[in-house]
Amino acid sequence: MSDVVSVRKDGEVAVVTIDNPPVNALGHAVRSGVYEAMAGLRDDADVKAVVLACAGRTFSAGADITEFGKPPQPPALFELINAVEDMPKPVVAAMHGTALGGGFELALGCHYRVADSKARVGLPEVKLGLLPGAGGTQRLPRLIGPEEALKIIVSGDFVGADKALKLGIVDEVTDGDVNEAALELARRLAADGTGPVRLSDRDDKLQAVKADDTAFNETAGKLTARARGLEAPHACVEAVRWSFELPFEEGLTKEREKFMELVAGDQSKAQRHIFFAEREASKVSDMPKGTTPREVKTVGVIGAGTMGGGISMNFANVGIPVTIVETSQEALDRGFATIEKNYRISVSRGRMSEEELKVRMSRLTGTTDMSDLADADFIIEAVFEEMDIKKDIFGKLDAIAKPGAVLASNTSYLDIDEIAAATNRPGSVLGTHFFSPANVMRLMEIVRGEKTDFDVLATAIDLGRKIRKVPVVVGVCFGFVGNRMLKARQLQTEQLLLEGATPQQVDKAITDFGFPMGPFAMGDLAGLDIGWRIRKHVGADAEGGRAEIADALCEMGRFGQKTGRGFYIYEKGARGGTPDPEVEALIVETAKRFGIERREIGSEEIVERLIYPMISEGAKILEEGIAQRSGDIDVVWIYGYGFPIWRGGPMFYADQVGLAHIRDRLDFYAEQTGNDALRPAPLLQKLADEGAGFASLAGKKVRAA
Numbered sequence: 001m002s003d004v005v006s007v008r009k010d011g012e013v014a015v016v017t018i019d020n021p022p023v024n025a026l027g028h029a030v031r032s033g034v035y036e037a038m039a040g041l042r043d044d045a046d047v048k049a050v051v052l053a054c055a056g057r058t059f060s061a062g063a064d065i066t067e068f069g070k071p072p073q074p075p076a077l078f079e080l081i082n083a084v085e086d087m088p089k090p091v092v093a094a095m096h097g098t099a100l101g102g103g104f105e106l107a108l109g110c111h112y113r114v115a116d117s118k119a120r121v122g123l124p125e126v127k128l129g130l131l132p133g134a135g136g137t138q139r140l141p142r143l144i145g146p147e148e149a150l151k152i153i154v155s156g157d158f159v160g161a162d163k164a165l166k167l168g169i170v171d172e173v174t175d176g177d178v179n180e181a182a183l184e185l186a187r188r189l190a191a192d193g194t195g196p197v198r199l200s201d202r203d204d205k206l207q208a209v210k211a212d213d214t215a216f217n218e219t220a221g222k223l224t225a226r227a228r229g230l231e232a233p234h235a236c237v238e239a240v241r242w243s244f245e246l247p248f249e250e251g252l253t254k255e256r257e258k259f260m261e262l263v264a265g266d267q268s269k270a271q272r273h274i275f276f277a278e279r280e281a282s283k284v285s286d287m288p289k290g291t292t293p294r295e296v297k298t299v300g301v302i303g304a305g306t307m308g309g310g311i312s313m314n315f316a317n318v319g320i321p322v323t324i325v326e327t328s329q330e331a332l333d334r335g336f337a338t339i340e341k342n343y344r345i346s347v348s349r350g351r352m353s354e355e356e357l358k359v360r361m362s363r364l365t366g367t368t369d370m371s372d373l374a375d376a377d378f379i380i381e382a383v384f385e386e387m388d389i390k391k392d393i394f395g396k397l398d399a400i401a402k403p404g405a406v407l408a409s410n411t412s413y414l415d416i417d418e419i420a421a422a423t424n425r426p427g428s429v430l431g432t433h434f435f436s437p438a439n440v441m442r443l444m445e446i447v448r449g450e451k452t453d454f455d456v457l458a459t460a461i462d463l464g465r466k467i468r469k470v471p472v473v474v475g476v477c478f479g480f481v482g483n484r485m486l487k488a489r490q491l492q493t494e495q496l497l498l499e500g501a502t503p504q505q506v507d508k509a510i511t512d513f514g515f516p517m518g519p520f521a522m523g524d525l526a527g528l529d530i531g532w533r534i535r536k537h538v539g540a541d542a543e544g545g546r547a548e549i550a551d552a553l554c555e556m557g558r559f560g561q562k563t564g565r566g567f568y569i570y571e572k573g574a575r576g577g578t579p580d581p582e583v584e585a586l587i588v589e590t591a592k593r594f595g596i597e598r599r600e601i602g603s604e605e606i607v608e609r610l611i612y613p614m615i616s617e618g619a620k621i622l623e624e625g626i627a628q629r630s631g632d633i634d635v636v637w638i639y640g641y642g643f644p645i646w647r648g649g650p651m652f653y654a655d656q657v658g659l660a661h662i663r664d665r666l667d668f669y670a671e672q673t674g675n676d677a678l679r680p681a682p683l684l685q686k687l688a689d690e691g692a693g694f695a696s697l698a699g700k701k702v703r704a705a
């Protein structure tokens with residue numbers, strides 16, 4: 001046997017065990033090991049039944065994603081699964097942990113399935129820009145019906161053991177040892193002489209939808225409604241349809257063809273890049289091995305405003321009690337009312353029970369006395385973006401917080417080192433930058449100060465994961481990674497208005513590119529007054545450069561959706577804003593005042609003028625070591641700003657476009673606008689000249705020109 005697959009006999013039952021840490025991915029060695037094991041057991045007359053199990057923390061989590069794009073090595077996963085299904089004796093899958101993708105498909109090739117009560121199953125291939133490519137789109141519909149199968153395959157969501165039992169995905173759920181339970185079932189099957197039940201032979205669950213696919217089509221429409229620009233969800237629907245429109249073998253062949261097409265496509269390459277980049281982004285290259293995070297049992301949050309409230313919810317959601325500090329009871333009441341309102345929305349959508357709402361609210365305690373944070377393990381300040389206020393708070397926290405407490409600021413661009421210097425424990429200070437709405441957006445920029453201790457960094461990363469965020473470790477600079485690049489984009493948005501574009505043209509170009517919203521609609525949603533106040537406070541050139549139009553609108557009290565008017569007009573009950581001739585007149589008049597000759601501007605230029613300066617800023621961020629990897633920057637933009645995941649993030653996208661082209665276009669626009677700030681960053685220039693991409697920097701110390 002191979003060292004990743006073993007076989008042992010227990011009476012008339014053989015147990016085949018996969019042992020390929022960390023997640024029993026079905027790489028070549030595993031596939032050939034199981035293939036050979038099954039071949040040997042097939043003709044072994046002493047063996048009447050087989051159990052297929054996995055060692056370690058989980059049943060197989062699927063194909064080995066690192067193998068994609070490399071020459072295939074037989075047996076292919078679908079061949080292995082067909083061989084398992086063809087076994088002349090019953091094969092029972094024993095599932096624990098997360099049986100996902102090809103791992104779940106392997107279980108579907110087995111004839112019976114037993115799960116432990118905490119197990120989950122799923123087909124998350126769609127999140128990698130793929131579809132289940134080893135029979136899942138043909139077998140699962142035969143097990144639970146096409147409509148239910150569609151929900152699992154197109155969403156990529158995991159299904160818990162109880163629901164899996166209800167749906168008929170598993171035959172048994174056990175609170176005990178799943179391998180024992182599977183062995184028991186196998187013994188019974190052997191004793192009864194019960195043979196294999198092959199899904200490929202079943203079509204009873206397909207009859208209803210063959211007769212009438214209306215409900216199926218409705219479900220498909222709902223599931224793909226938000227698939228903006230993504231190919232895989234539609235491919236999944238097509239493949240599930242084959243399960244009831246074609247014979248099994250034909251459906252399997254077409255599924256395979258579609259899989260091969262998707263796996264070679266740009267979208268899946270981008271989404272697989274993000275899968276690994278997301279996991280890399282919280283690894284700190286110089287962190288000593290064995291650095292252990294401090295234990296966090298209680299959290300303190302200072303500020304119950306939009307951010308403080310949203311931040312607090314993340315901890316209450318995962319059972320960590322939070323003490324929220326505000327300056328007045330009235331501010332606390334407002335904050336708690338907002339939190340409860342947010343939870344009520346989840347209850348009204350059936351995502352949470354009334355009981356759970358009460359439990360989560362019970363984990364939140366309000367106080368106006370900061371000394372109530374004396375025992376908190378991790379304290380997050382989420383007050384106004386004013387350095388003096390933050391330094392004052394950190395000075396007070398330093399005196400109140402217990403030794404070993406971590407002190408974090410949610411600042412979105414201020415200097416963490418300056419904040420840390422307001423305490424006698426700079427090693428315990430860092431930034432935890434959440435993105436609004438903080439209880440929804442998954443990105444968490446962890447801002448590492450010059451003096452931040454490694455275990456403090458590890459604590460913030462570990463806590464970020466616990467509250468289901470995507471932590472990205474970044475360095476100190478104005479705006480860190482995300483907002484610094486957003487500033488580069490914002491500098492161009494207003495310029496484009498003065499040069500000839502309208503807000504709706506810019507927004508449409510960006511939504512067509514794949515963002516959920518354009519910059520002007522986003523500004524109206526967040527409130528134009530936020531940037532306006534910052535520009536007035538820190539000076540236009542510091543925050544986001546000149547924003548004549550936005551400032552003029554704010555002077556007119558047009559803050560955006562909250563005032564009914566911003567760049568657009570927001571009629572009561574209307575979805576989205578409508579263009580406002582008044583705003584266009586303001587733009588024309590302002591351009592005239594600046595002596596700018598307006599011209600027609602196409603969407604291609606708009607995309608280049610907004611995205612390429614961001615990429616150039618990203619190159620500067622890499623040069624300065626503010627981000628460790630280009631993939632970290634991609635993760636920030638995917639999870640913090642809605643950069644279309646099927647483009648892989650700004651730096652991955654740049655490599656797809658080609659850095660030489662980006663360099664040339666930036667030089668062209670710098671000439672055309674007379675704005676040297678548009679020139680390509682030295683690192684971008686260097687890589688372009690070498691014909692390389694940002695990916696070539698992987699694992700290297702970044703050096704500029």
Ligand code: T1G
Binds near residue numbers: 022025066101124128
């Ligand atoms: N292949 C290769 N490496 C994988 C992997 C996989 N499928 N899944 C995880 N890893 C690595 C991961 O990069 C990390 O590495 C380590 O394992 C721990 O993962 C034909 C084609 C299982 C829920 O999409 O969802 O089957 O950083 O940090 O938080 O139809 O991993 O330690 O070096 O995420 O406990 C479909 C992907 C594949 C499942 C565990 N399967 N994995 O989460 O640990 S395509 C998936 C996950 C397929 C077939 C198709 C999660 C997890 P490192 P982790 P975790």
